[in-house]
Amino acid sequence: MPEIIKNGRIVSDDWQVITLPEGETAATIALPAGRVIVPLAVWQTRREALAARIDLGEIGVWLDGTEDPLAIAADLARLPVVAIRFPKFSDGRGYSSAVLLRQRLGFGREMRAIGDVLRDQFNYLKRCGFDALQPAEGRYSRPQLEAAIASLNDFSQPYQASVADPKPLFGRLSRAA
Amino acid sequence: MYQYDQYDQQLVDERVAQFRDQTRRYLAGELSDDEFRPLRLHNGLYIQRHAPMLRVAIPYGLLSSRQLRKLAEIARRFDKGYAHFTTRQNIQFNWPALEQVPEILAELATVEMHAIQTSGSCIRNITSDPFAGVAGDEVIDPRPWCEILRQWSTFHPEFTFLPRKFKIAVNGALEDRAVIRAHDIGLELQRDESGETGFRVLVGGGLGRTPIIGEEIASFVPWQHILTYCEAILRVYNRYGRRDNLYKARIKILVKALGIEAFREQVEAEWAHLKNGPSTLTEAELARVAGHFVDPAYQVLPSVDRDFERRQADSKAFSAWVNRNVRAHKKPGYAIVTLSTKHHRIAPGDVTAEQMDQVAAWADEYSFGELRVTHEQNLVLADVRQADLFALWQQARDAGLATPNIGLVTDIISCPGGDFCNLANAKSIPIANAIQARFDDLDYLHDIGEIEINISGCMNACGHHHVGHIGILGVDKNGQEWYQVTIGGSQGNDTTLGKVIGPSFSASEMPDVVEQLITTYLARRHADERFIDTVRRIGTAPFKQDVYADRQPQRKVANA
Ligand code: SF4
Numbered sequence: 054m055p056e057i058i059k060n061g062r063i064v065s066d067d068w069q070v071i072t073l074p075e076g077e078t079a080a081t082i083a084l085p086a087g088r089v090i091v092p093l094a095v096w097q098t099r100r101e102a103l104a105a106r107i108d109l110g111e112i113g114v115w116l117d118g119t120e121d122p123l124a125i126a127a128d129l130a131r132l133p134v135v136a137i138r139f140p141k142f143s144d145g146r147g148y149s150s151a152v153l154l155r156q157r158l159g160f161g162r163e164m165r166a167i168g169d170v171l172r173d174q175f176n177y178l179k180r181c182g183f184d185a186l187q188p189a190e191g192r193y194s195r196p197q198l199e200a201a202i203a204s205l206n207d208f209s210q211p212y213q214a215s216v217a218d219p220k221p222l223f224g225r226l227s228r229a230a
Numbered sequence: 231m232y233q234y235d236q237y238d239q240q241l242v243d244e245r246v247a248q249f250r251d252q253t254r255r256y257l258a259g260e261l262s263d264d265e266f267r268p269l270r271l272h273n274g275l276y277i278q279r280h281a282p283m284l285r286v287a288i289p290y291g292l293l294s295s296r297q298l299r300k301l302a303e304i305a306r307r308f309d310k311g312y313a314h315f316t317t318r319q320n321i322q323f324n325w326p327a328l329e330q331v332p333e334i335l336a337e338l339a340t341v342e343m344h345a346i347q348t349s350g351s352c353i354r355n356i357t358s359d360p361f362a363g364v365a366g367d368e369v370i371d372p373r374p375w376c377e378i379l380r381q382w383s384t385f386h387p388e389f390t391f392l393p394r395k396f397k398i399a400v401n402g403a404l405e406d407r408a409v410i411r412a413h414d415i416g417l418e419l420q421r422d423e424s425g426e427t428g429f430r431v432l433v434g435g436g437l438g439r440t441p442i443i444g445e446e447i448a449s450f451v452p453w454q455h456i457l458t459y460c461e462a463i464l465r466v467y468n469r470y471g472r473r474d475n476l477y478k479a480r481i482k483i484l485v486k487a488l489g490i491e492a493f494r495e496q497v498e499a500e501w502a503h504l505k506n507g508p509s510t511l512t513e514a515e516l517a518r519v520a521g522h523f524v525d526p527a528y529q530v531l532p533s534v535d536r537d538f539e540r541r542q543a544d545s546k547a548f549s550a551w552v553n554r555n556v557r558a559h560k561k562p563g564y565a566i567v568t569l570s571t572k573h574h575r576i577a578p579g580d581v582t583a584e585q586m587d588q589v590a591a592w593a594d595e596y597s598f599g600e601l602r603v604t605h606e607q608n609l610v611l612a613d614v615r616q617a618d619l620f621a622l623w624q625q626a627r628d629a630g631l632a633t634p635n636i637g638l639v640t641d642i643i644s645c646p647g648g649d650f651c652n653l654a655n656a657k658s659i660p661i662a663n664a665i666q667a668r669f670d671d672l673d674y675l676h677d678i679g680e681i682e683i684n685i686s687g688c689m690n691a692c693g694h695h696h697v698g699h700i701g702i703l704g705v706d707k708n709g710q711e712w713y714q715v716t717i718g719g720s721q722g723n724d725t726t727l728g729k730v731i732g733p734s735f736s737a738s739e740m741p742d743v744v745e746q747l748i749t750t751y752l753a754r755r756h757a758d759e760r761f762i763d764t765v766r767r768i769g770t771a772p773f774k775q776d777v778y779a780d781r782q783p784q785r786k787v788a789n790a
Contacts, residue, residue, distance in 0.1 A: 145391025
């Protein structure tokens with residue numbers, strides 16, 4: 054079972070992230086048993102067919118950088134997890150998607166960063182509302198992952214308001230003139 | 231100027247620790263080149279032609295004497311004893327070793343400095359008017375706003391991996407000295423009819439490969455809402471700016487593609503959600519920050535100092551310097567002094583460690599311990615008593631910082647170009663120096679009058695060539711260095727982009743070309759007309775004709 058960082062701790066994780074390999078379509082790709090995080094296209098085409106598994110809380114959705122979180126606004130109550138994929142760590146669209154999911158749409162369950170997820174961005178990811186961080190398989194050894202947890206707190210009192218810090222520094226603490 | 235409190239200091243210290251660990255992991259092979267690149271760029275560190283280059287932030291161009299002494303120390307300890315002031319009011323060290331950069335950053339942090347976001351695809355150092363707080367035409371002091379924006383943009387969690395770099399400039403005076411029309415966001419401080427402070431907001435300006443003048447997106451955003459308004463712009467850009475093509479990734483391309491109307495609609499729709507949210511500024515926060523920018527303890531002085539007048543009458547050289555390098559101050563008896571870094575034997579913007587120490591001493595003695603960096607790559611002592619000008623001038627002259635050429639032909643803006651920069655098509659410093667050497671005669675220089683020559687080594691336009699009265703751009707033709715010339719560009723309230731006059735020139739032709747352009751101007755100018763005014767009145771054709779008249783038509787047009 055892969056290990057991810059959830060709420061600042063390393064946990065084993067049994068969600069399987071499903072991707073669409075070439076030649077597969079959203080309509081036909083086989084979904085394994087157990088908990089799966091499916092691409093938005095699979096969710097959109099097979100929502101009805103998957104109703105029973107959705108009710109069991111076995112189905113999550115992941116969004117790509119180009120995919121608008123508003124596309125799942127009406128489904129959020131049925132989703133135990135939404136993942137946002139970073140195709141490259143330097144593609145920052147996922148940060149805005151995350152903020153929209155949390156602040157605009159009020160999503161309160163697990164929000165997970167997947168794809169090219171690196172410890173050097175952990176602090177930004179956390180502040181944009183990610184509570185689960187899943188670096189690519191094999192990117193970090195267990196000791197490296199343990200060390201990486203420290204990066205969550207790279208900046209202890211950031212200036213901005215964010216999902217993690219609802220008020221900006223000037224509203225959070227009193228700053229002497 | 232702004233002084234850090236414990237939180238500002240903690241953030242900068244934490245940044246040093248973060249980068250120290252990142253550098254360690256990079257050197258240990260735990261971070262790939264690709265993974266490390268944005269991290270080092272976010273700390274101003276480039277890998278350049280000869281060695282790494284470290285760009286240190288000088289927020290909106292403001293420095294204390296203590297900070298300048300630290301920069302001098304760094305130049306000595308970690309570099310070759312000099313550094314380079316840039317067109318974005320920052321400073322660059324050209325020869326530090328990668329392994330030592332965390333140590334340099336730690337040294338900077340001891341004087342409330344850093345290299346945060348001086349490069350990379352993020353919000354860069356906020357730039358502003360070098361005469362903020364002392365200019366007579368100031369409507370509202372931009373410095374508190376720059377500091378508020380600096381804090382908001384530092385480590386912004388949502389906007390640290392934008393499609394491309396993002397530059398914000400703020401102006402608060404009648405005359406725009408911050409080139410706000412050539413920035414991703416240009417902010418112009420204003421008062422509405424009721425006297426409330428707010429901002430006219432321009433968006434999508436920029437030089438570079440596709441030079442575009444910024445367009446107005448909002449005529450007045452009340453001050454409380456400026457952060458949420460900027461946030462709305464940045465969010466639309468972060469989500470929809472192009473990421474597939476580096477050359478089309480700036481916000482100006484998005485604004486052009488959508489049209490300003492549609493772009494405004496998207497921003498307003500986003501803003502509707504953010505407005506009045508937690509990032510709305512408070513009176514208390516504004517007062518806290520503005521409290522750092524109150525006037526120093528000016529003396530009550532007569533508006534004209536007798537002795538100062540006499541000195542000018544006695545010394546032609548002093549009076550020439552006063553005419554060019556000294557500006558009126560808002561307070562009677564005080565003056566604003568620009569120290570020129572421009573001289574034909576050094577690169578524009580280059581200052582030695584020794585000069586830095588000298589300037590720091592003058593700042594302490596004559597100007598309340600502070601100075602500013604201009605985007606023309608000069609240094610400013612903003613609060614000098616008229617009575618001290620003569621003494622200051624004598625020392626500055628001995629230090630090689632008193633060339634009386636501010637605004638004249640030899641006050642050339644130049645990027646580092648091919649001598650240092652990896653991206654360059656051609657060298658720029660030797661071109662600047664050759665032109666400066668040609669116009670060495672001071673009387674001739676003063677007769678020519680105000681003219682701005684800007685040189686960039688490639689179309690990234692760090693030397694702002696598009697807005698130079700004469701713009702010079704290095705181009706590559708079959709592996710050779712050529713120079714394309716534009717005329718008629720200008721910065722300020724009527725920012726315009728220059729027009730290419732024709733086929734490009736070799737390096738050795740450049741002094742002749744500039745001299746010919748100026749000869750044409752001198753022959754055709756009306757009384758009191760500056761070069762740029764003459765170009766505007768008669769167009770580029772007569773200049774073109776004269777420049778190419780006795781040149782062989784051997785050249786082809788280099789890529790524009
Ligand atoms: S204009 Fe080009 S050559 Fe000059 S500093 Fe910028 S990138 Fe380098």
